[in-house]
Amino acid sequence: MPTSAIEVHNLTVSYNQRPVLWDVDFTLPEGKLIAIVGPNGSGKTTLLKSIMGLVPLSGGFARLFDQPLADVRSQVSYVPQRESVDWDFPARVKDVVLMGRYRPQNLLRRLTRLDREVADWALEQVRMKEFAQRQISQLSGGQQQRVFIARSLAQQANLYLMDEPFAGVDAASEKAILELLLQLKDRGKTLLIVHHDLNTVRQYFDWVVLMNTRLVAAGPVEEVFTEANLQAAYGGQLTVLAQVADRVQEGGFPVRKKEVKI
Amino acid sequence: MDAIWIILTGTLVALCCGLLGSFLVLRQMAMVGDAISHAVLPGIVIAFLLAESRDSLPMLIGAAAVGVLVTVLIEWLHRVGRMQADASIGISYTTLFAIGIILISYFTRQVDLDQDCVLYGEIAYVPLDTWILSNGTSLGPRAVWILGGALLLILTFIGMGYKGLQLTTFDASYAATLGISTVFWHYALMSTVSLATVVSFESVGAILVVAFLIVPPATAYLLTDRLPVMLGLSALFGFLSAVLGYGLAVATNGSVAGAMAVAAGFWFILALGIHFIKKRLHAFPARRKLPESYI
Numbered sequence: 001m002p003t004s005a006i007e008v009h010n011l012t013v014s015y016n017q018r019p020v021l022w023d024v025d026f027t028l029p030e031g032k033l034i035a036i037v038g039p040n041g042s043g044k045t046t047l048l049k050s051i052m053g054l055v056p057l058s059g060g061f062a063r064l065f066d067q068p069l070a071d072v073r074s075q076v077s078y079v080p081q082r083e084s085v086d087w088d089f090p091a092r093v094k095d096v097v098l099m100g101r102y103r104p105q106n107l108l109r110r111l112t113r114l115d116r117e118v119a120d121w122a123l124e125q126v127r128m129k130e131f132a133q134r135q136i137s138q139l140s141g142g143q144q145q146r147v148f149i150a151r152s153l154a155q156q157a158n159l160y161l162m163d164e165p166f167a168g169v170d171a172a173s174e175k176a177i178l179e180l181l182l183q184l185k186d187r188g189k190t191l192l193i194v195h196h197d198l199n200t201v202r203q204y205f206d207w208v209v210l211m212n213t214r215l216v217a218a219g220p221v222e223e224v225f226t227e228a229n230l231q232a233a234y235g236g237q238l239t240v241l242a243q244v245a246d247r248v249q250e251g252g253f254p255v256r257k258k259e260v261k262i
Numbered sequence: 263m264d265a266i267w268i269i270l271t272g273t274l275v276a277l278c279c280g281l282l283g284s285f286l287v288l289r290q291m292a293m294v295g296d297a298i299s300h301a302v303l304p305g306i307v308i309a310f311l312l313a314e315s316r317d318s319l320p321m322l323i324g325a326a327a328v329g330v331l332v333t334v335l336i337e338w339l340h341r342v343g344r345m346q347a348d349a350s351i352g353i354s355y356t357t358l359f360a361i362g363i364i365l366i367s368y369f370t371r372q373v374d375l376d377q378d379c380v381l382y383g384e385i386a387y388v389p390l391d392t393w394i395l396s397n398g399t400s401l402g403p404r405a406v407w408i409l410g411g412a413l414l415l416i417l418t419f420i421g422m423g424y425k426g427l428q429l430t431t432f433d434a435s436y437a438a439t440l441g442i443s444t445v446f447w448h449y450a451l452m453s454t455v456s457l458a459t460v461v462s463f464e465s466v467g468a469i470l471v472v473a474f475l476i477v478p479p480a481t482a483y484l485l486t487d488r489l490p491v492m493l494g495l496s497a498l499f500g501f502l503s504a505v506l507g508y509g510l511a512v513a514t515n516g517s518v519a520g521a522m523a524v525a526a527g528f529w530f531i532l533a534l535g536i537h538f539i540k541k542r543l544h545a546f547p548a549r550r551k552l553p554e555s556y557i
Contacts (some may be wrong), residue, residue: 015505049435052435052438052439053438054435054438054439055438062264070441071500073439073440073441076439077439078435078436078439080433080435084433084435085432085433086432089288089431089432089489090288090483090486090487090488090491090492091428091432091487091489092487092488095489096432099428099429099432099433099436102425102429102437102440103440103441103442104440104442104443105442107423107425107426107442108422108423108426109427133501135487137487137537151436155440239495
């Protein structure tokens with residue numbers, strides 16, 4: 001019987017007395033590739049952070065594999081937004097990936113040979129092995145993202161929470177990352193991913209969590225990713241996006257990225 | 263012989279400060295180092311009054327505690343009082359430093375400290391204050407022993423805590439998700455910086471400690487992209503600053519600590535020049551690489 005990977009109950013988080021998450025409630029199954037989708041400022045990042053215990057909760061709780069985070073920490077891995085760190089930090093790719101092997105228990109000790117082997121394996125998984133000695137500031141956005149994912153893989157977890165792994169990455173990196181996520185899913189891992197590109201949700205994901213401060217809907221993509229739910233999550237913004245899409249089609253908007261279609 | 267003792271003292275100060283300062287620079291907390299170096303003053307004065315000696319262990323720890331207190335105060339003003347981070351720093355350390363100045367001027371007769379010494383230090387007098395055993399053997403300047411002990415402690419701290427310091431500096435939230443306490447490493451670093459400031463203060467004074475905390479690490483940061491190398495280069499530039507500074511002080515017959523800080527600035531400018539030239543040389547191939555990765 002499949003158990004729940006993530007259970008979020010009445011989760012409320014506020015900042016400066018303003019709610020960022022309000023009474024969010026859902027249960028997500030194991031072994032799925034799950035997107036969190038919602039407009040900017042809808043609390044997607046905060047949701048991941050509150051599940052990882054990084055922000056104080058005003059109410060509610062999150063449980064992972066039916067246990068509190070503290071008991072299953074070693075099974076859970078978090079990939080923060082790429083922009084959240086200073087990439088000019090003096091470190092090489094290898095150094096960052098090895099951080100995935102740090103634990104409170106081994107922090108004062110040297111890393112073992114196994115740790116190094118796992119880090120090498122993780123770099124291979126994201127197809128960055130030849131970059132191991134490269135200074136991290138000399139990577140493209142997509143490569144930096146892959147380094148972060150490799151660091152997370154080095155944790156050898158069962159549940160991965162990733163904040164916008166596809167944001168600002170080149171096509172080659174997007175393809176590499178997607179293939180990797182699918183592989184992880186095939187190995188029975190659960191992946192919860194903050195995603196911003198509505199066009200690819202159907203194509204990439206099994207489940208979707210639609211939100212806008214409150215939960216709009218959570219469930220399998222074919223059931224939940226509907227026009228009505230998108231309207232509820234994005235409200236008036238969808239029409240703005242549609243107008244932008246029209247302008248792009250008319251060729252009036254100099255957008256080099258993918259076309260915006262909804 | 264005095265010259266060697268003075269250069270050795272300067273080097274020890276530069277090493278203690280530069281190694282820890284590297285982490286401050288990378289954490290973008292250079293000004294917190296400034297704050298700590300000033301805030302320890304009331305701690306030092308009070309410890310003087312209570313212990314009636316300068317080098318006792320309780321005094322060092324007591325004074326260092328005030329340095330940690332200022333970081334707590336800064337955090338509190340910023341988080342709870344909702345002040346901007348730089349304003350919190352400005353409020354906390356000036357207040358504590360001023361309290362120290364008042365204490366010195368009020369207890370001027372009881373305390374063997376004067377305001378000039380507090381501000382600028384007097385490294386030139388270091389060789390005079392020697393540690394003499396009961397049988398009359400002189401073991402050299404007291405300051406060298408104290409600084410040497412502190413350096414040993416700092417080396418042990420960085421050696422053992424390297425991974426913790428590196429990870430919490432680079433990506434604190436990720437560290438927290440691994441179950442590693444970022445608060446512990448923050449205060450461990452702050453306490454050690456505080457201790458380094460207290461032991462260095464007598465030689466170089468409250469104002470110049472900042473130069474030793476920040477300038478050699480900043481110089482090293484420009485020249486390398488590896489953390490262990492940055493720590494090594496900070497130490498090297500600390501040593502070079504002490505040597506060049508001593509020469510400069512002798513040549514100008516001026517303040518030794520001041521000359522050492524100026525020398526640190528000289529090495530920094532030199533490194534900045536090298537950094538710019540390196541950037542020029544690398545700019546072209548780097549630009550050529552971009553289109554391949556950004557489609």
